[in-house]
Amino acid sequence: QEEISIRIASGFAPNVAAVKILQETFMPRVDERLAETGNYSIEWREAFSGTLAQPGGELEAIQLGLTDIGVIPTAFHADRLPLYQIGSVTPFTSSDLVLIFGVMDDLVEQYQEFSETWDPLNQVSLAVSGIPDNYVLCSRVPISTKEDVDGLRVAGAGLNLRWVEPAGAVGVTGTLANFYQLVETGVADAMMVWGEAIVSLKYHEVCPHYFDAGMGGLNSYVINVNKQAWDRYPEEVRTALREAAVEYGVAIGNFSAEVGAQARDTMLESGGTVTELSQEDRLAWVNSLPPLAIEWADALEGEGVRAREILAAYMEAMREADQPVLRDWDVE
Amino acid sequence: MTGLEIGIISVGAIIVLVYSGLHIAIALSLVSFLSVLYQSGSTSLAINLLTLAATDGIANQTFAVIPLFVMMGLLMNATGVGRDAFDVGDFVLHRLRGGLGLATVASNAVFAAVTGVSIASAAVFTRVAVPEMLRLGYSPRFAVGTVAGSSVLGMLIPPSVLLIVYAIITDQSIGRMFFAGIGPGIILSTVYCLGILAMAYFIPSMVFDPTRKFADEAAMGADRFEGVTWGQIALKLLPIGFLIFVVLGGIYGGVFTPTEAGAVGALFATLYAVLRGKLTLALFVQTLRETGYITAAVCFLIIAATMYSRSLAFAGVPSEIGRFAQTLTQNYLVILFIFVLIVLVLGTIIDAISIMLIVVPLFLPIMLQFGVDPIWFGIITTIAVEVGLLTPPLGMACFVIKSSLTNKEITLEDVFIGALPFAAMMLFVIGLLVRWPHLIYIDQWFG
Amino acid sequence: MTRTHDSGQQPKATVEQGNLLDNQMPEFPILTPLARLYGFAGAAVVLGLLIIVNVDVFGRFLFNRPLAGTLELSEMGIVAIVFLQLAGTIGARRLTRSDGFLGFVERRRSVLALYMRAIFNILGAVTLLVVAYGQFPRLITSYVRGYYKGNVGIFTAPTWPLDAIVLTGVVLGAVMFVALAGVNVKKIINEKRRIAE
Numbered sequence: 001q002e003e004i005s006i007r008i009a010s011g012f013a014p015n016v017a018a019v020k021i022l023q024e025t026f027m028p029r030v031d032e033r034l035a036e037t038g039n040y041s042i043e044w045r046e047a048f049s050g051t052l053a054q055p056g057g058e059l060e061a062i063q064l065g066l067t068d069i070g071v072i073p074t075a076f077h078a079d080r081l082p083l084y085q086i087g088s089v090t091p092f093t094s095s096d097l098v099l100i101f102g103v104m105d106d107l108v109e110q111y112q113e114f115s116e117t118w119d120p121l122n123q124v125s126l127a128v129s130g131i132p133d134n135y136v137l138c139s140r141v142p143i144s145t146k147e148d149v150d151g152l153r154v155a156g157a158g159l160n161l162r163w164v165e166p167a168g169a170v171g172v173t174g175t176l177a178n179f180y181q182l183v184e185t186g187v188a189d190a191m192m193v194w195g196e197a198i199v200s201l202k203y204h205e206v207c208p209h210y211f212d213a214g215m216g217g218l219n220s221y222v223i224n225v226n227k228q229a230w231d232r233y234p235e236e237v238r239t240a241l242r243e244a245a246v247e248y249g250v251a252i253g254n255f256s257a258e259v260g261a262q263a264r265d266t267m268l269e270s271g272g273t274v275t276e277l278s279q280e281d282r283l284a285w286v287n288s289l290p291p292l293a294i295e296w297a298d299a300l301e302g303e304g305v306r307a308r309e310i311l312a313a314y315m316e317a318m319r320e321a322d323q324p325v326l327r328d329w330d331v332e
Numbered sequence: 333m334t335g336l337e338i339g340i341i342s343v344g345a346i347i348v349l350v351y352s353g354l355h356i357a358i359a360l361s362l363v364s365f366l367s368v369l370y371q372s373g374s375t376s377l378a379i380n381l382l383t384l385a386a387t388d389g390i391a392n393q394t395f396a397v398i399p400l401f402v403m404m405g406l407l408m409n410a411t412g413v414g415r416d417a418f419d420v421g422d423f424v425l426h427r428l429r430g431g432l433g434l435a436t437v438a439s440n441a442v443f444a445a446v447t448g449v450s451i452a453s454a455a456v457f458t459r460v461a462v463p464e465m466l467r468l469g470y471s472p473r474f475a476v477g478t479v480a481g482s483s484v485l486g487m488l489i490p491p492s493v494l495l496i497v498y499a500i501i502t503d504q505s506i507g508r509m510f511f512a513g514i515g516p517g518i519i520l521s522t523v524y525c526l527g528i529l530a531m532a533y534f535i536p537s538m539v540f541d542p543t544r545k546f547a548d549e550a551a552m553g554a555d556r557f558e559g560v561t562w563g564q565i566a567l568k569l570l571p572i573g574f575l576i577f578v579v580l581g582g583i584y585g586g587v588f589t590p591t592e593a594g595a596v597g598a599l600f601a602t603l604y605a606v607l608r609g610k611l612t613l614a615l616f617v618q619t620l621r622e623t624g625y626i627t628a629a630v631c632f633l634i635i636a637a638t639m640y641s642r643s644l645a646f647a648g649v650p651s652e653i654g655r656f657a658q659t660l661t662q663n664y665l666v667i668l669f670i671f672v673l674i675v676l677v678l679g680t681i682i683d684a685i686s687i688m689l690i691v692v693p694l695f696l697p698i699m700l701q702f703g704v705d706p707i708w709f710g711i712i713t714t715i716a717v718e719v720g721l722l723t724p725p726l727g728m729a730c731f732v733i734k735s736s737l738t739n740k741e742i743t744l745e746d747v748f749i750g751a752l753p754f755a756a757m758m759l760f761v762i763g764l765l766v767r768w769p770h771l772i773y774i775d776q777w778f779g
Numbered sequence: 780m781t782r783t784h785d786s787g788q789q790p791k792a793t794v795e796q797g798n799l800l801d802n803q804m805p806e807f808p809i810l811t812p813l814a815r816l817y818g819f820a821g822a823a824v825v826l827g828l829l830i831i832v833n834v835d836v837f838g839r840f841l842f843n844r845p846l847a848g849t850l851e852l853s854e855m856g857i858v859a860i861v862f863l864q865l866a867g868t869i870g871a872r873r874l875t876r877s878d879g880f881l882g883f884v885e886r887r888r889s890v891l892a893l894y895m896r897a898i899f900n901i902l903g904a905v906t907l908l909v910v911a912y913g914q915f916p917r918l919i920t921s922y923v924r925g926y927y928k929g930n931v932g933i934f935t936a937p938t939w940p941l942d943a944i945v946l947t948g949v950v951l952g953a954v955m956f957v958a959l960a961g962v963n964v965k966k967i968i969n970e971k972r973r974i975a976e
């Protein structure tokens with residue numbers, strides 16, 4: 001039996017789902033697969049909690065070979081990974097993460113533009129995953145209509161603030177780490193987060209009102225391997241890594257849905273309210289947004305990327321899977 | 333070679349290089365480079381480790397506030413706001429032996445309510461308190477030691493960059509972390525005061541300079557506060573009171589976050605300086621440049637410390653330490669003891685924020701198994717990490733004091749030796765908080 | 780005896796006394812003016828940081844109009860400040876060190892201490908050049924590929940200017956170290972000549 005040493009890194013700590021599921025699903029699944037034949041075993045070298053790279057620094061750490069494998073939060077790299085931002089320009093489409101990851105993985109396989117993204121970055125991407133299943137507003141005051149959002153100061157992570165600003169919200173750029181503080185002190189009135197984050201990070205303590213406008217979720221992570229490390233691994237190990245990375249996506253998607261569903265109860269228990277936007281208002285909202293996806297695709301088309309085709313394929317897959325799809329983002 | 337061996341050898345190399353006089357940041361970078369080169373055999377990897385840390389080691393908002401807090405400190409020094417706070421303490425406490433030491437601690441505790449970084453406190457009170465103590469016959473070591481020790485309050489009493497970092501890496505509420513810093517801040521200040529009184533009454537040689545080398549005999553004999561009224565003293569509290577009102581009011585009134593407080597505080601300190609007619613354009617430019625220099629020296633050290641902690645992570649040292657601690661014992665007090673010990677050892681050569689990033693994720697899960705309150709653990713960690721500000725060879729507070737001193741006869745060793753009793757008192761406070769954990773919550777003090 | 784600077788002169792860094800930092804920097808042709816220029820640029824970034832954070836805070840609180848890009852600009856600003864000030868910090872001998880042992884050697888064997896200082900300065904230059912070597916390709920890539928911080932449609936800032944500041948900042952710092960080593964070597968030669976005479 002040959003022992004292979006693999007360094008695995010994330011800027012997040014083990015209490016964050018990204019790393020927790022790595023430890024609970026990804027790594028054990030790789031080990032189990034390899035144990036079936038007994039040819040190889042992995043000696044995992046964990047470097048979590050930002051000891052090797054900050055959140056967002058994983059991409060370069062993998063590129064430069066400081067780590068062999070890592071989870072990359074793709075939203076931090078709109079400049080390097082424009083194709084992976086497709087979820088953030090197609091809101092109000094789906095909150096089924098496992099479906100989203102499956103569709104994305106198919107697109108990655110079908111369009112070489114995805115792997116071409118990674119070639120200059122000296123890495124190989126195993127599978128798409130992520131955590132936000134459905135963006136909701138977690139607010140200090142109850143919200144029930146689109147009008148209530150007008151003038152609301154909403155803490156958000158960046159790109160997805162474009163989903164709420166047309167409804168009159170004032171975007172306050174922050175990070176998951178300071179949302180609690182922003183809302184607690186009243187600097188922001190609400191935050192744009194997903195159910196799992198509300199429960200895990202106890203956001204309900206500061207904003208007990210849950211407002212679901214059906215904005216949906218998106219892919220936000222990839223698991224990647226340094227190119228030189230990948231070339232060193234035997235075929236059997238590569239297959240085990242790929243399959244386990246897909247399972248990681250399924251596990252984290254299910255985790256997000258499960259914990260996310262608890263968020264509603266948690267809100268009610270802490271004296272808050274849970275409200276949903278009417279279908280009518282949802283349509284009004286989504287149609288008030290600029291053509292985010294077309295703008296995004298056209299910018300990429302200019303660089304010779306078949307983004308319109310990719311966008312159409314993504315939306316078609318969502319329609320075929322009977323997702324809510326409140327707006328056909330691929331149609332002008 | 334195991335990770336732990338690499339860790340021990342690299343620590344040894346850093347200590348030798350630093351004490352021979354190599355710049356500390358260079359020593360840390362060089363050892364990190366060689367350590368990764370040795371482990372991986374890849375030059376490009378070792379180079380990239382340094383380059384990456386240089387560009388992303390400080391690129392976040394937590395560090396971005398450092399220059400603004402430093403600038404606020406410099407302006408408060410230039411306009412005499414720090415001095416006024418100190419004068420008030422002096423007036424109230426001057427009849428007690430060691431009164432100037434008490435005044436330094438008390439005014440630092442108040443100043444801590446507006447600053448988020450200890451280096452600002454250290455810089456301001458070196459200029460304000462040390463010359464006055466020397467003039468009145470205090471020993472130089474005691475003078476600088478008191479400033480070093482009480483500068484620690486700047487990051488224990490909120491707002492505090494260190495408490496923010498802990499809250500971020502452990503998903504705790506920053507508000508609650510801040511609240512939990514108040515009680516221990518008061519306890520530490522009190523212990524400092526009692527310690528100073530004890531030294532002044534029982535071992536006066538630790539507090540007063542028998543040779544009176546720097547003393548101004550005339551000033552010592554005279555009643556310095558003859559003719560000074562309580563009204564005049566109260567007036568001196570106005571500027572600092574106003575700044576505290578702006579900073580705390582702004583934070584709790586939902587105007588800005590504790591990290592943004594540095595910028596607002598610096599703005600108001602600037603406005604105040606302009607109103608007092610103390611700020612010329614030239615002085616303002618100098619303040620900006622001085623802020624830049626202090627920021628560069630401090631952040632370059634943080635960058636180098638990041639390189640070093642990453643080289644340790646590359647060798648797997650953190651997880652080995654964690655495993656080691658876990659297998660050692662199932663007694664939580666012993667693990668806590670080991671934890672504090674590790675923090676103290678790391679505190680000699682790594683900066684405060686990096687230590688938190690390295691050890692907290694390793695030990696918090698172990699601590700949680702014993703049902704420990706993570707907020708309490710954060711306060712214990714913060715105080716233990718802050719001891720490192722006072723210990724050689726890398727003691728940020730002592731460095732800042734040394735570089736802010738106008739009296740060049742006081743050496744860096746004097747600062748470290750003078751700070752020693754205060755480091756000991758910090759450990760005593762950790763002991764108190766371990767024995768009575770609820771002490772961290774000020775609202776639980778009286779039932 | 781420990782000092783935080785190389786030569787016997789005293790650093791006078793007190794703001795209220797007037798900042799004499801620049802006078803502490805030895806006057807090397809081209810290098811010192813350049814380091815000073817970078818220093819002023821660094822001071823300008825400090826001022827910029829002060830302004831944008833306050834505009835963001837008060838814009839948000841008073842007019843519901845926060846300043847887009849404050850987060851990204853502060854993160855980039857702090858890095859810029861450090862590398863713009865680096866050469867000046869080195870030149871003014873304010874890069875933190877503990878030179879108790881050096882002072883001890885100086886009093887007994889002054890030439891040996893000068894050799895040590897020269898070696899330390901060279902080591903400093905080498906270390907910074909290592910960073911520069913790794914940074915050069917990063918600058919090229921970020922320029923060619925047009926890397927940016929932020930989000931399209933909200934706020935974006937290209938990263939290549941910052942990467943250029945880091946690169947030129949460490950190179951300037953390395954040159955400053957070399958120049959200081961040159962001063963050490965000159966002193967060694969003078970000292971040897973004096974002993975020979």
Ligand code: NA
Binds near residue numbers: 446492
């Ligand atoms: Na403070």
Ligand code: NA
Binds near residue numbers: 679682727
């Ligand atoms: Na230390």
